Amino acid sequence: GAVVSQHPSRVICKSGTSVKIECRSLDFQATTMFWYRQFPKQSLMLMATSNEGSKATYEQGVEKDKFLINHASLTLSTLTVTSAHPEDSSFYICSAVEQSNTGELFFGEGSRLTVL
Amino acid sequence: EDQVTQSPEALRLQEGESSSLNCSYTVSGLRGLFWYRQDPGKGPEFLFTLYSAGEEKEKERLKATLTKKESFLHITAPKPEDSATYLCAVPPNRLAFGKGNQVVVIP
Numbered sequence A: 001g002a003v004v005s006q007h008p009s010r011v012i013c014k015s016g017t018s019v020k021i022e023c024r025s026l027d028f029q030a031t032t033m034f035w036y037r038q039f040p041k042q043s044l045m046l047m048a049t050s051n052e053g054s055k056a057t058y059e060q061g062v063e064k065d066k067f068l069i070n071h072a073s074l075t076l077s078t079l080t081v082t083s084a085h086p087e088d089s090s091f092y093i094c095s096a097v098e099q100s101n102t103g104e105l106f107f108g109e110g111s112r113l114t115v116l
Numbered sequence B: 001e002d003q004v005t006q007s008p009e010a011l012r013l014q015e016g017e018s019s020s021l022n023c024s025y026t027v028s029g030l031r032g033l034f035w036y037r038q039d040p041g042k043g044p045e046f047l048f049t050l051y052s053a054g055e056e057k058e059k060e061r062l063k064a065t066l067t068k069k070e071s072f073l074h075i076t077a078p079k080p081e082d083s084a085t086y087l088c089a090v091p092p093n094r095l096a097f098g099k100g101n102q103v104v105v106i107p
Helices: none
Strands: A004-007 A010-013 A019-025 A032-038 A045-051 A067-073 A076-081 A090-097 A105-107 A111-115 B003-007 B010-014 B019-026 B033-038 B045-050 B056-059 B062-066 B070-075 B084-090 B101-106
Touching (some): A004 A090, A010 A019, A019 A032, A019 A090, A019 A111, A032 A067, A032 A076, A045 A067, A076 A090, B003 B084, B010 B019, B019 B033, B019 B084, B019 B101, B033 B070, B045 B062, B070 B084
Parallel strands (some): A010 A111, B010 B101
Antiparallel strands (some): A004 A019, A019 A076, A032 A045, A067 A076, A090 A111, B003 B019, B019 B070, B033 B045, B056 B062, B062 B070
């Protein structure tokens, strides 16, 4: 299946700093990518839909100024957690749609963010 | 609003003890139901897509089936390596995920 790479896999930062997470589709072009966060033993919660070349669409309750999403190319989307706080600690996962196939979603490996 | 409910939330199986996981959904205009496997600390791994009632798909010890209201993931003679959380989800864009079925297979 298609490969989606996420980096970094783990990051620890101090409260108040910003952290950038990258999501790349390695062997296909993804016009749409999705960002999720997942708390322990919980389901994936969609944060935003990222479309190449346009502004991201955020889900209700997700602060767009805190979670900056950029989808500058057909293979790269980034999520920046600005002024991170301990409550932002979570598992962040991206996914991408392989348009040439049946619209199946392929997921990155996830990024574990710990804010001290 | 689209809803996905998975049961049981947790399941412990002896190696070789077959069982089934349930995913019930309420979606207007279903355009497919997806099954994923998620290991701890990792992103979900795609397993199956089912598009119409009566459809079945198989992969090794897993078989997914679909009716108009629910999907089942059958695990036949499971092995410890089948231990994972199994997620079902419905598209399209706002993919709604169930909480998952956490499966532990004991040797």
